[in-house]
Amino acid sequence: PEEGCYIHGLFLEGARWDPDEFQLAESRPKELYTEMAVIWLLPVPNRKPPATGIYLCPIYKTLTRAGTLSTTGHSTNYVIAVEIPTDKPQKHWIKRGTALICALDF
Numbered sequence: 001p002e003e004g005c006y007i008h009g010l011f012l013e014g015a016r017w018d019p020d021e022f023q024l025a026e027s028r029p030k031e032l033y034t035e036m037a038v039i040w041l042l043p044v045p046n047r048k049p050p051a052t053g054i055y056l057c058p059i060y061k062t063l064t065r066a067g068t069l070s071t072t073g074h075s076t077n078y079v080i081a082v083e084i085p086t087d088k089p090q091k092h093w094i095k096r097g098t099a100l101i102c103a104l105d106f
Helices: 088-095
Strands: 005-007 011-013 016-020 023-025 033-035 039-041 054-060 078-084 099-102
Touching: 016 054, 023 078, 054 088
Parallel strands: 054 099
Antiparallel strands: 005 039, 011 033, 011 099, 016 023, 054 078
16 A cells, blocks of 8 residues: 555454454354454554554464563563454453464464
């Protein structure tokens, strides 16, 4: 794009992307990981995330979330967090361990 960048090839754990509703949805039975839609990262200086209507979803390099950086407290596999539209509160997805994964282990 003219501004920002597209990210593709990520996998959702603990949820799935609903292309009809354009938001996060519950995983289907026996579906551990699903492909995420293309994400358009568009940087905006000093932007504050909305209080509702989004899940601030962490992105990890691999499925392993162990190991902690002393500087940030995040996992050593942590990359960044992205806002994903949802009609449920953030705590709903946090309880499910919902995250985006760059590479599956298998």
